[in-house]
Amino acid sequence: MFLGEAGPGEVFGEIGFLRDTPRSATVIALERTRGLLLSQKEFLQILSSSPALCIALLRVLASRLANADWQLARYAPDALTSLPRRRALHDLYHRLVPGAQRRKSSVLLLLFDVENLRAINDEFGYGAGDDVLRAMSEALLESSPAIDLIARYSGDEFVVLLLDATAEEGTQIGTHVSERLAKLVSTQALPVGVRYDIGMAVSDDVPENIDTLLRAADDDIQKKRASRQDASPASPTPTPWRS
Numbered sequence: 669m670f671l672g673e674a675g676p677g678e679v680f681g682e683i684g685f686l687r688d689t690p691r692s693a694t695v696i697a698l699e700r701t702r703g704l705l706l707s708q709k710e711f712l713q714i715l716s717s718s719p720a721l722c723i724a725l726l727r728v729l730a731s732r733l734a735n736a737d738w739q740l741a742r743y744a745p746d747a748l749t750s751l752p753r754r755r756a757l758h759d760l761y762h763r764l765v766p767g768a769q770r771r772k773s774s775v776l777l778l779l780f781d782v783e784n785l786r787a788i789n790d791e792f793g794y795g796a797g798d799d800v801l802r803a804m805s806e807a808l809l810e811s812s813p814a815i816d817l818i819a820r821y822s823g824d825e826f827v828v829l830l831l832d833a834t835a836e837e838g839t840q841i842g843t844h845v846s847e848r849l850a851k852l853v854s855t856q857a858l859p860v861g862v863r864y865d866i867g868m869a870v871s872d873d874v875p876e877n878i879d880t881l882l883r884a885a886d887d888d889i890q891k892k893r894a895s896r897q898d899a900s901p902a903s904p905t906p907t908p909w910r911s
Contacts, residue, residue, distance in 0.1 A: 673763070682725065685711050698767040746820045748798055749805035757819035757827060761878040764816065768831050768874040775874045776833035778841060779867040779885035780804065782824040792859050800862050807848035811841045827882070831874070838868045865889045 674680055674695060684691045685708045706714075715722050743756040752760060768775065782804055789797040801824075808818050808826055814837070817829040828841065849862045867885035875881060 679725075679728065682711065683729070699770065748801055749820050751805055751826070752817070752819040754819070754821050757817070757821060758878060760817055760819075761829070764829075764831070765874055765876060773831045773874055774833065774870065774872050775881065776830045776835070776838050777869045777878070777881040777885050778828040778838055779821070779869075779882065779889060780808065780826040780828070780845070781865045781867070781889055782826075783863040783865065785824040788860050796859050799856065799858050800860060803849060803852040803856065803858065803862055804864070807845045807852060810848055811844040812837075815841075821882075829878075829881075833870075835868060835870050838870070842866050865892060867892075 680693075680695050681691055688708075715725070743752065743759070745751060745756075746753050782800065785797055785800065788800060801820075804826060805818075805820065808815075808828055811828075812830070814830055814833065815828055816831050817827075819827045821827045830837065830841075852858070853861055867887070867889035869881040869884035869888065871881065
C-alpha cells in the first residue's frame, strides 16, 4: 500500500539507519528525480554535529508516523482476504493516475463477480462462502506478476488493474484464475465449486476516475449474461454450485 508521497527536500530511509536494519519500504520515482545519497556513517555523523537537524528530523518522523497511522486505519485491508477495499481502491487509483498519464500508459480493468454467493451461504453455511472468497482472492493474486492493483470491491466482487496491458492479457489472466481456482477447490476440499463472471474494460488513456472503467466492466458482464440467457434452453438446469 501507499504510505505517503515524498516531495522536494524530503528524506527517506533514515529509520533503517537509526535502527541499524534493512529498509522496510520502497520509494518509486514517478518523474525524473535528483537526490543526495548518504551512507549510514555519513548520516549519523551529520546528526551528531547538529542538534537543530536532529530536532527537525524528529518532527519529520513524528509527522510521518502520524500520517502512516491515519492511512493504515483508513485503508485497513479486508479482514477476510487481506486485499484493499473499495475506499483504498479509489484512492490508490488516483495515486497511480498522474504517473500513468505522463507515461501515456494504457489501462486494463477486470471485474470478477462471484456467482450465487448468497445461495452458497444459505445452503452450505457462511464458512463455505468465506472459503470461496478466500480461494478467489488467492487465485487472483497468483494469476499474473504484472498486476498493479487487486482489491475486494464489494461482498462478491473483485477488481484487478493492470497498466500497459491488452485485452489478450486480460483473457489470459481469466484463464489462469480459472485453472488456479480448480486446483484450490480440489486441494482445499471446498464443498462447492467457484463460478464467476468477468467484465473487462480497456482504455488507451488512463481516465481520471476509476468509476469510468468500473461501469464499462460491469456493462460487459451484463452483456455476457444477457447473451447466455438468450442462448440457454427453456428447461431448468441443475444448481451450478453443487460439487
